[in-house]
Amino acid sequence: MSKIRVYELAQKLGLENKDLLARLKDAGIEAKTHMSVLEADAVQKFEAGREQAEDKPAIIEERRISSGLIRRRRKAVPKPEPKPEPVAESESVEKAAAAAPVPEAPAADESSAAAAAAEKAVPVTPDSTPQIDVEPTVEEPAVEAAPEVSTEKEVKTGAKVKTEAKVGEKVEAEVEEKVEAESAAPAAAEKSPATETAPSKPSAPAVVEKASPNRAKILGRVELPQAAPPQRRQGRPAGGQPGRRPAGNAPGRPGAPARPGRPAPGPAPAPVGDIPGGKETRNKRKKKGKGGDGPAGADRHERRSKRARMEVFEPDRNDRYRRAKRSGKQQKKTEITVSKAIKRKIRISDVITVGELAKRMGVKANDLIRELMSQGNMVTINHPLDYETAAILAAEFNYEVENVGFNEETILNVDKAAVGEDKPEDLEPRPPVVTIMGHVDHGKTSLLDAIRATNVIAGEAGGITQHIGAYDVELDGRKIAFLDTPGHEAFTAMRARGTSVTDIVILVVAADDGVMPQTREAINHAKAAGVPIIVAVNKIDKPGANPEKVKQELTEFELVPEDWGGDTIFVEVSAKEKTNIDGLLEMILLQAEVLDLKANAKKHGCGAIVEARLDKGRGPVATLLVQEGTLRIGDPLVSGAHYGRVRTMTNDRGEQVQEAGPSTPVEVTGLSGVPDAGDTFNALDDEKAAKEVAQHRAQKQREAELAKTSKVSLDQLYARLQEGDVKELKVILKADVQGSVEAVRDALVKLSNDICRLVVIHTGVGGIIESDVTLATASDAIIIGFNVRPEPKAATLAEHEGVDIRLYSIIYDAVADVKSAMEGLLAPTLKEVALGRVEVRDTFHVSKVGTVAGCYVLDGKVSRNAQVRLVRDSVVIWEGKLNSLKRFKDDAREVQAGYECGIGLENYNDVKVGDIIEAFEIEETATKLD
Ligand SMILES: Nc1nc2c(ncn2[C@@H]2O[C@H](COP(=O)(O)OP(=O)(O)OP(=O)(O)O)[C@@H](O)[C@H]2O)c(=O)[nH]1
Numbered sequence: 050m051s052k053i054r055v056y057e058l059a060q061k062l063g064l065e066n067k068d069l070l071a072r073l074k075d076a077g078i079e080a081k082t083h084m085s086v087l088e089a090d091a092v093q094k095f096e097a098g099r100e101q102a103e104d105k106p107a108i109i110e111e112r113r114i115s116s117g118l119i120r121r122r123r124k125a126v127p128k129p130e131p132k133p134e135p136v137a138e139s140e141s142v143e144k145a146a147a148a149a150p151v152p153e154a155p156a157a158d159e160s161s162a163a164a165a166a167a168e169k170a171v172p173v174t175p176d177s178t179p180q181i182d183v184e185p186t187v188e189e190p191a192v193e194a195a196p197e198v199s200t201e202k203e204v205k206t207g208a209k210v211k212t213e214a215k216v217g218e219k220v221e222a223e224v225e226e227k228v229e230a231e232s233a234a235p236a237a238a239e240k241s242p243a244t245e246t247a248p249s250k251p252s253a254p255a256v257v258e259k260a261s262p263n264r265a266k267i268l269g270r271v272e273l274p275q276a277a278p279p280q281r282r283q284g285r286p287a288g289g290q291p292g293r294r295p296a297g298n299a300p301g302r303p304g305a306p307a308r309p310g311r312p313a314p315g316p317a318p319a320p321v322g323d324i325p326g327g328k329e330t331r332n333k334r335k336k337k338g339k340g341g342d343g344p345a346g347a348d349r350h351e352r353r354s355k356r357a358r359m360e361v362f363e364p365d366r367n368d369r370y371r372r373a374k375r376s377g378k379q380q381k382k383t384e385i386t387v388s389k390a391i392k393r394k395i396r397i398s399d400v401i402t403v404g405e406l407a408k409r410m411g412v413k414a415n416d417l418i419r420e421l422m423s424q425g426n427m428v429t430i431n432h433p434l435d436y437e438t439a440a441i442l443a444a445e446f447n448y449e450v451e452n453v454g455f456n457e458e459t460i461l462n463v464d465k466a467a468v469g470e471d472k473p474e475d476l477e478p479r480p481p482v483v484t485i486m487g488h489v490d491h492g493k494t495s496l497l498d499a500i501r502a503t504n505v506i507a508g509e510a511g512g513i514t515q516h517i518g519a520y521d522v523e524l525d526g527r528k529i530a531f532l533d534t535p536g537h538e539a540f541t542a543m544r545a546r547g548t549s550v551t552d553i554v555i556l557v558v559a560a561d562d563g564v565m566p567q568t569r570e571a572i573n574h575a576k577a578a579g580v581p582i583i584v585a586v587n588k589i590d591k592p593g594a595n596p597e598k599v600k601q602e603l604t605e606f607e608l609v610p611e612d613w614g615g616d617t618i619f620v621e622v623s624a625k626e627k628t629n630i631d632g633l634l635e636m637i638l639l640q641a642e643v644l645d646l647k648a649n650a651k652k653h654g655c656g657a658i659v660e661a662r663l664d665k666g667r668g669p670v671a672t673l674l675v676q677e678g679t680l681r682i683g684d685p686l687v688s689g690a691h692y693g694r695v696r697t698m699t700n701d702r703g704e705q706v707q708e709a710g711p712s713t714p715v716e717v718t719g720l721s722g723v724p725d726a727g728d729t730f731n732a733l734d735d736e737k738a739a740k741e742v743a744q745h746r747a748q749k750q751r752e753a754e755l756a757k758t759s760k761v762s763l764d765q766l767y768a769r770l771q772e773g774d775v776k777e778l779k780v781i782l783k784a785d786v787q788g789s790v791e792a793v794r795d796a797l798v799k800l801s802n803d804i805c806r807l808v809v810i811h812t813g814v815g816g817i818i819e820s821d822v823t824l825a826t827a828s829d830a831i832i833i834g835f836n837v838r839p840e841p842k843a844a845t846l847a848e849h850e851g852v853d854i855r856l857y858s859i860i861y862d863a864v865a866d867v868k869s870a871m872e873g874l875l876a877p878t879l880k881e882v883a884l885g886r887v888e889v890r891d892t893f894h895v896s897k898v899g900t901v902a903g904c905y906v907l908d909g910k911v912s913r914n915a916q917v918r919l920v921r922d923s924v925v926i927w928e929g930k931l932n933s934l935k936r937f938k939d940d941a942r943e944v945q946a947g948y949e950c951g952i953g954l955e956n957y958n959d960v961k962v963g964d965i966i967e968a969f970e971i972e973e974t975a976t977k978l979d
């Protein structure tokens with residue numbers, strides 16, 4: 050044979066060029082196009098191979114690609130010859146079927162049968178065994194070989210082998226499908242009648258037809274999850290699907306494959322169409338979807354079936370689908386759902402802007418602006434709304450506004466309502482805190498030193514004492530904290546800031562001097578604070594000491610010694626000689642026991658600033674007295690408008706300490722600024738909160754300075770009486786002489802009535818001093834000066850603190866004013882407006898004119914028409930008008946501060962160097978009671 054072109058050969062064989070090319074390729078003969086030339090050898094080889102191929106069945110090479118996929122390729126195998134003695138074989142099969150766990154022969158049987166019938170049957174090999182590849186050349190049994198493989202597999206794994214056979218269908222070149230079938234039991238497979246089933250060849254389809262109605266349900270129900278996807282993808286024709294059956298089904302039908310002459314019905318030739326998820330089912334659904342239910346129902350149905358399919362085949366995607374669906378639903382829900390009541394409550398801190406309010410309510414800012422405009426407010430989006438406006442506006446939109454403001458107490462954890470009282474089991478006894486008061490030179494400092502020296506020598510030999518403003522002393526293991534701020538001024542200054550630090554007051558009275566004015570003041574200050582007093586009668590070592598006289602004098606102030614039937618402890622001591630210091634300490638501890646002082650050391654430290662200063666090297670340094678809780682290094686701290694962390698802590702002996710419990714004074718660094726003595730301090734959880742509180746306080750301070758209100762003033766007395774704010778009018782009375790004090794006090798006390806009691810908490814002779822003002826501040830008192838003036842510092846402080854100072858020269862005026870105020874009938878107030886103060890530095894006598902004072906204007910100004918008051922040692926000497934005001938030799942209308950001037954007083958010549966001339970004007974204002 051000579052060479053031949055492909056198309057010629059195709060014509061010769063009656064094939065299409067394309068087909069021939071494919072076959073040539075399969076046969077391993079190279080031919081690219083229909084014009085390619087084929088060698089004679091190649092043609093012969095091809096034709097020979099073709100003849101052979103027509104006679105022998107194709108063998109399928111199967112390769113498992115993945116757990117669910119088997120790739121199957123057709124391979125030419127020699128035609129198997131029918132086995133002899135089919136009957137004997139059948140019997141064996143019958144036996145095997147009974148014995149095997151999976152009694153039915155695999156699809157191989159059917160395949161063989163089909164192969165025989167169609168001469169192109171597929172002897173199905175089980176599972177993924179590549180061994181099949183070597184079989185084609187074996188003459189006898191490709192089919193036998195297959196069961197052998199099955200057997201091997203069964204033995205090795207003991208598992209079911211998945212396989213699939215196609216009955217009556219020409220296998221395509223490459224097929225991918227997932228199948229599941231049971232492997233044949235070894236014996237059954239070996240003796241499978243597959244090879245001898247030629248006679249029953251035609252029965253294979255019949256078996257399929259018969260089996261399908263009965264088994265479809267079972268198959269479908271059980272095998273759906275595994276079998277469905279490939280079916281769907283492949284779209285295998287119904288009836289072409291070889292039997293598949295659940296493994297568990299086999300034992301239920303023993304002997305099924307035993308019938309000779311028929312292919313084992315075991316692996317049920319499932320009617321694929323009946324398997325849920327199969328093509329037919331899908332078609333049905335499609336049909337339904339398209340026609341039956343109408344668009345809505347169809348859609349719903351389609352969605353449901355799609356979802357069902359996804360549940361089976363794509364669980365992950367299904368999750369996504371569900372999630373997407375759910376989130377979609379939620380979004381929709383948000384749109385239509387009305388917010389819960391709690392969400393309709395907007396919490397604001399005093400003020401909120403229009404924009405912020407709109408955002409919180411979820412409405413457009415424009416809507417709010419429109420609403421406000423309709424109410425007559427022209428605002429912008431950044432316009433701040435106060436609580437009331439915000440509340441009214443929000444109500445229009447069905448929202449509530451709650452003013453949460455800034456609650457300092459909550460942040461500081463001192464809000465008893467929120468935190469609750471300390472548990473009794475947490476309360477432990479704490480040392481008493483003591484302050485020493487008394488008249489000048491009666492020995493306060495000496496007594497403190499004596500106490501300290503005794504203590505240092507006793508306990509801390511060699512210790513370097515530090516002045517930190519407060520210190521501990523110890524007696525028999527019991528501690529006492531002393532505040533090293535002798536005098537009632539500091540004591541009251543602290544109290545004025547709302548800090549009650551002192552538990553016990555030691556009143557020092559010199560035995561040789563007795564009760565003096567400041568002794569009285571100290572008593573009044575201590576009593577006003579409600580602090581118990583222990584009297585230390587000092588200087589008993591002095592020859593002229595008369596302790597009994599001191600006791601006698603103090604009875605006037607209701608301080609009666611115990612041995613005289615009273616309840617005041619008197620201790621006779623000598624600070625200089627250090628006599629009976631321990632006796633005094635003992636009495637302090639005794640008094641402390643009576644007071645039953647307790648504190649909870651388990652919480653954050655809090656207390657008061659005893660003193661504070663700015664140290665060049667260390668920054669702000671503050672001496673704190675811890676009153677409750679425990680203060681530790683590193684604790685965030687806030688005091689007044691300052692905050693920080695406790696960087697270092699030092700005790701009064703100069704030792705670094707890590708923590709300080711109740712009634713312990715320590716010197717602390719780490720604050721951002723210098724707090725005021727008497728300020729409280731609080732340790733917190735975090736520094737940010739401390740900063741917030743400090744900033745808030747600073748803000749409040751600024752506001753307070755802007756809107757200063759007096760504590761109690763006569764002008765407002767009646768209104769406040771009506772409101773029930775005031776039940777008691779406290780008065781501090783200062784006068785030029787003791788007689789005036791008594792007279793005015795008696796007159797005032799008589800004004801007490803049912804509505805308001807008038808209490809004179811302190812009286813004194815002399816000008817109004819700072820301590821009077823601090824006492825008035827601390828006690829909400831007014832100050833009445835009779836023929837006296839406030840010292841400049843006191844006046845400034847009074848103005849700063851809003852303390853009402855009333856100055857009178859006639860008792861009747863003082864009494865009438867207070868009475869009118871109490872009755873709400875205060876006459877128009879003649880308000881004195883101070884212009885300035887002038888100091889007399891020299892005096893000249895000018896004939897016919899009188900005495901002219903050479904003066905210096907200290908502050909403000911003095912004007913020619915002003916009224917003046919001559920003050921000597923804070924006592925008013927004269928009041929009247931100016932006769933002359935000169936700058937050098939010229940008359941002046943007014944002279945400002947910092948300049949010298951000559952002043953002549955009208956009809957008054959007794960001017961002395963050092964006198965102060967106060968210039969003022971009288972302004973008449975109507976009394977306001979509201
Ligand atoms: N003999 C005697 N003198 C004492 C005693 N205590 C104090 N002194 C003296 O009294 C004077 C005043 O004592 P201070 O301790 O300065 O009195 P003070 O009350 O602190 O005085 P001020 O700080 O000015 O208020 C000093 O000279 C002390 O030496 C004492 O017990 N006996």
